[in-house]
Amino acid sequence: MFSSLITSRIVATLSALLVVLVGCGAGVWQLNRADQKISLGESLAAKLQLPVLNANADSLTLEQALERRIVARGRFIQQEAIWLDNRPRPIPEGGAGSAGQSGFYLMMPLKLDGQESVLWVNRGWAPRNNENRIELPPVKTADAEVTIEGVAFAHPGRVYELGQKGDTKAIPRIEQNFDLALEAQSHGWQQLPFIVRESNSDKNDGLVRNWPSPTNGVDRHYAYAFQWFALALAGFLFWLINGLMKYRRELAVNGDRV
Structure with missing residues (x-):
């Protein structure tokens, strides 16, 4: 046999x-x-129960702020906005919608009130024009001082990228990925060592912030x-x-x- x-x-x-x-x-x-997704979800849920950190008052490291709730006050530097391409529409767990719809994450620096530091904010998702890639979706940005709330992360998520990074002086800046260290180097300013993913979903600014749980897709x-x-x-x-x-x-x- x-x-x-x-x-x-x-x-x-x-x-x-x-x-x-x-x-x-x-x-x-x-x-x-x-x-891994279950562990991330449990870690995030536990940290979200901790007290809210204040980016204006506290000197925060990445380790201290990671996955913690953050509040920050300042003015957006609109001309330095970065549009991260090829990002799917965020659909919360159990939610309905076109999850396969492609669009942008809008990354925008926030000049903190009373400080020289800048905080990068992932303001949310907006749909892209499939016929004209350079035509950006209409988004409202307040010229006055604003207060934002969100959760701190090391980066806004990465996608596969071919070739080298685009021209950092191009307007508008449409990128595949966001490099926090490179932005600090190219601008020569002080910035906090993390980004904040804004969580206010009731703002009428043209952005979607229905962020899914890390356990989505388990x-x-x-x-x-x-x-x-x-x-x-x-x-x-x-x-x-x-x-x-x-x-x-x-x-x-x-x-x-x-």
Whole structure:
């Protein structure tokens, strides 16, 4: 039987082994991604219960502010806005909407009141014009001093980027990703070592701020994991059944009773 299943079927055995390894590996990876999202969600939920930090009054490091609620007061520097391209519309867990709709995250520096420092704010999402990439969506920005509330993160999220970063002097600045250190270097100003994702969803400024929970998509990871494990099992069963059928045929040819 060993010869019928393996020795005489080296190519089939190696192919089946590859399918099993790939399926199991991808399935485990999907389970790990689900665990990571659950851990992130639990960490964020715990930190959101802590007291609100004040960017104007506190000298905050990234470690102190990360995933904490932040309030800041100042004026937006509108001419330095950065539009992050290829960002999907944020849809909260259980919400309805066109989740596949592509658009921009609007990153804008906020000159803090009473300080020389600048705080970068992810003001929200706006849809893009699919026919004219350079035409930006209409967004309202107050010229007066404003108070914003949000959650601190190390960056606004990254997407795959081909080539080098675009011209930092271009107007409007449409980028794939945001580099906090590069912005500090190019502008020569002091800035806080984190960004704040604004959470005020009731502002009538043309931006969407229905930010999803980090656990969004966990069920999808479990479904993908099941599919990969099922593929691995199907590959193994296909190899085993064909091997057993070959073994039975060999017994029949040799005149042995099955």
